[in-house]
Amino acid sequence: MIRSRVLLAEDDAVVAIDLARELEAAGMVVSGMASSLAETLELIDAATPDIALLNVRLRDGVSFPAARRLKALNVPFAFLTSFERSEIASEFRDIPRLSKPQVSSVIAEFVRHLAETRLAAIRRRGPGDINPAGHSR
Numbered sequence: 001m002i003r004s005r006v007l008l009a010e011d012d013a014v015v016a017i018d019l020a021r022e023l024e025a026a027g028m029v030v031s032g033m034a035s036s037l038a039e040t041l042e043l044i045d046a047a048t049p050d051i052a053l054l055n056v057r058l059r060d061g062v063s064f065p066a067a068r069r070l071k072a073l074n075v076p077f078a079f080l081t082s083f084e085r086s087e088i089a090s091e092f093r094d095i096p097r098l099s100k101p102q103v104s105s106v107i108a109e110f111v112r113h114l115a116e117t118r119l120a121a122i123r124r125r126g127p128g129d130i131n132p133a134g135h136s137r
Contacts, residue, residue, distance in 0.1 A: 004115035005031035007049035009040040009066060010080070011059045015100075019053070019080075022108035028115060035059050040066040044073070051114050052077035053107070055100075056088060064089050076114045080107060 006028045010016040013035065020030045028051075032043035036059040043049070044066060052070050054063040056079055063079075068091075070077045078096040079088065085097055096114075098107055 003027060003029045004050040004118070005029050005047070006111060006115075007032045007034070007040070007043055007052040009034045009037075009052065009054045009058060009063055011035045011055055011057060018104050019107060022104040023111060026108040026112050028108075028111065037061050037063060037066060041069065044069050044075075048073055049075060050118060051075065051111055053080050053098075053111060055079070056081040056083045064092065067092055067095065076118050078110065078114065 006023050008016055008020060008023070008030055010019065010033070016033050016035070020033060023030050031047060031049050034040040034043055038060055040054070040058065040063060044052075052066075052075055054067060054077055056062055056064075067077065067079075078098055079092070080098045080100060080102065081088075082100040083097075085093060088095075088097065096110070098110060
């Protein structure tokens with residue numbers, strides 16, 4: 001079974017820990033947790049995740065620079081935020097937005113769906129685009 005690596009950027013530690021548990025229970029690996037934009041960017045650069053879940057507001061600013069980086073790397077992601085869609089930068093209006101507060105199991109199910117969609121796309125491209133660990137090249 002291929003386990004997707006999920007980057008979780010959330011400034012509320014309680015929410016992050018609860019969500020990480022749900023993601024792990026749903027079969028995913030939380031490859032990194034960050035509470036700031038700086039940490040999020042470092043984690044993306046250190047090991048590109050398969051999927052990311054970003055709170056818009058992080059400790060040191062908004063997550064839009066991280067979202068730009070993920071978009072450039074073709075990493076599927078979603079915003080988990082109390083921000084209204086109109087408050088999200090227009091370049092990201094097409095990115096899925098999960099509103100806060102939200103039940104962690106619902107979020108985990110949504111992320112699992114993103115993972116399945118991503119893996120299906122990789123399989124359509126062919127086996128040369130996926131390494132033995134299940135991560136795209």
